[in-house]
Amino acid sequence: MQGTTLAIGILCSILALSLRPAYALGVYFSVLVWYPDYLRVSIGTIDISVGRIVVTVLLLRCLFDEGIRRKFIWSRYDKLVGLSMVVYVGMYCATRPFLPALENRGGFLIDSWFTYLAVRLILMDKRALISFVKTVAVVMAPLAILGLIECTTHHLYFYPLTRFRTWRPSIFDGEFVGQRRWGLTRAMGPFSHFILFGGCFAMFLPLIWALRHQRDYWGKLAYPLCGIAVIGAISSMSSGPWSMLVVVIFCLAMERHKQWAKPMLLSMVPLAILAEVGSNRSLHHVLFDYANIGGGDYWSRVRLIDAAIANFDQWWFVGYGGRDPGWGAREGGWFWGNFTDVNNEFILAGMEYGILGILALCVVIAMAFCGLVRAGSQTKDTQLKSLYWSMGSALVGLIVMMQGVSFFGQMNALFYSILGMIGASSLFPKSTKVNNGRLWRNDSADPIYST
Numbered sequence: 001m002q003g004t005t006l007a008i009g010i011l012c013s014i015l016a017l018s019l020r021p022a023y024a025l026g027v028y029f030s031v032l033v034w035y036p037d038y039l040r041v042s043i044g045t046i047d048i049s050v051g052r053i054v055v056t057v058l059l060l061r062c063l064f065d066e067g068i069r070r071k072f073i074w075s076r077y078d079k080l081v082g083l084s085m086v087v088y089v090g091m092y093c094a095t096r097p098f099l100p101a102l103e104n105r106g107g108f109l110i111d112s113w114f115t116y117l118a119v120r121l122i123l124m125d126k127r128a129l130i131s132f133v134k135t136v137a138v139v140m141a142p143l144a145i146l147g148l149i150e151c152t153t154h155h156l157y158f159y160p161l162t163r164f165r166t167w168r169p170s171i172f173d174g175e176f177v178g179q180r181r182w183g184l185t186r187a188m189g190p191f192s193h194f195i196l197f198g199g200c201f202a203m204f205l206p207l208i209w210a211l212r213h214q215r216d217y218w219g220k221l222a223y224p225l226c227g228i229a230v231i232g233a234i235s236s237m238s239s240g241p242w243s244m245l246v247v248v249i250f251c252l253a254m255e256r257h258k259q260w261a262k263p264m265l266l267s268m269v270p271l272a273i274l275a276e277v278g279s280n281r282s283l284h285h286v287l288f289d290y291a292n293i294g295g296g297d298y299w300s301r302v303r304l305i306d307a308a309i310a311n312f313d314q315w316w317f318v319g320y321g322g323r324d325p326g327w328g329a330r331e332g333g334w335f336w337g338n339f340t341d342v343n344n345e346f347i348l349a350g351m352e353y354g355i356l357g358i359l360a361l362c363v364v365i366a367m368a369f370c371g372l373v374r375a376g377s378q379t380k381d382t383q384l385k386s387l388y389w390s391m392g393s394a395l396v397g398l399i400v401m402m403q404g405v406s407f408f409g410q411m412n413a414l415f416y417s418i419l420g421m422i423g424a425s426s427l428f429p430k431s432t433k434v435n436n437g438r439l440w441r442n443d444s445a446d447p448i449y450s451t
Contacts, residue, residue, distance in 0.1 A: 026135030095321035119420025144232030198236025251393035
């Protein structure tokens with residue numbers, strides 16, 4: 001299977017070098033969502049996925065392309081994301097054996113930093129961004145159909161490939177019947193987990209919705225493509241993607257009522273206090289209780305937060321250095337054994353990097369919102385305004401999803417591709433003219449994003 005993985009990596013790399021940059025980025029996205037991340041090429045102790053091969057080739061192409069380099073505007077948000085990488089790599093290597101930690105962080109940087117830079121270098125104008133979103137919509141449509149088929153036929157078609165997983169091969173002895181809910185199977189597709197599969201559709205649904213402003217046939221196709229994406233999210237039969245889907249759809253519906261956004265945000269503070277006092281429970285207990293749409297294991301999410309708060313003094317400085325904190329064992333075991341299932345991205349950041357890791361993640365997300373708000377106020381382009389709102393909706397949905405699962409596999413790369421799109425598109429209003437092949441900014445550029 002490693003030969004097949006390497007052959008696909010080489011073929012997709014050739015396409016990434018041959019196609020227009022926006023469509024080359026689409027090739028990378030296709031690899032992420034369609035080829036299982038757990039199928040890798042092993043070189044010694046290093047496991048290389050197809051996605052890592054393709055994004056490395058794609059980034060090198062961008063760096064060696066003088067036309068792309070000349071148009072690139074290095075922003076303060078880019079530096080902020082880069083600084084967060086320093087935190088993640090530095091804190092990780094400081095608490096583990098150096099060489100294994102360096103190998104691990106190398107893969108992490110390719111999934112995150114390389115992906116972010118590739119997206120930033122390629123999507124430097126609205127036309128490129130729209131072309132990429134169209135590619136995403138087309139690529140995800142058959143994946144959603146696959147999810148519907150898996151959900152109703154009770155057969156996970158990619159699962160047999162897990163027996164080729166190098167670090168923990170599965171035992172496959174026939175048709176695998178996945179976890180069922182209400183008589184339907186939780187679809188997983190090429191992903192490593194049901195929640196990640198469904199969350200991927202909810203993540204990109206807002207961007208597909210933004211295509212409705214296109215004046216050609218894409219404006220009409222946007223509606224059925226959005227419906228197909230919703231089907232893909234639902235097929236996971238998981239509370240996480242369903243909750244994310246509800247939040248994303250609500251945010252998209254609020255686009256016509258933007259004037260209510262600020263009052264709603266301000267009203268959340270007294271409402272949160274009332275909810276906690278009135279229910280006589282911690283706020284996160286109340287929120288997770290009502291977010292448990294599909295009847296999933298949200299009790300474990302609540303207990304994880306309680307354990308993180310109770311043991312704050314043990315992990316806040318440098319985390320746990322890759323060790324299991326023992327929270328699950330003390331609780332009698334969560335899920336399949338006496339281990340701590342860290343199904344929260346923010347808490348995982350704390351366990352891996354300490355409080356600096358959580359701050360880095362929160363600051364990067366917060367400044368992404370700031371960039372979208374400022375860019376939206378600076379442009380008069382209605383399509384761009386809608387795109388900014390859609391990206392903000394996707395980011396809100398991702399925050400919801402992060403409360404119920406920690407990202408791994410291709411999900412890290414997809415998350416940083418969203419951040420890359422936000423970082424790139426936030427600069428669109430600041431580009432005023434092209435003079436002698438150089439892209440200039442106006443004088444009123446946002447100080448957060450200008451150099």
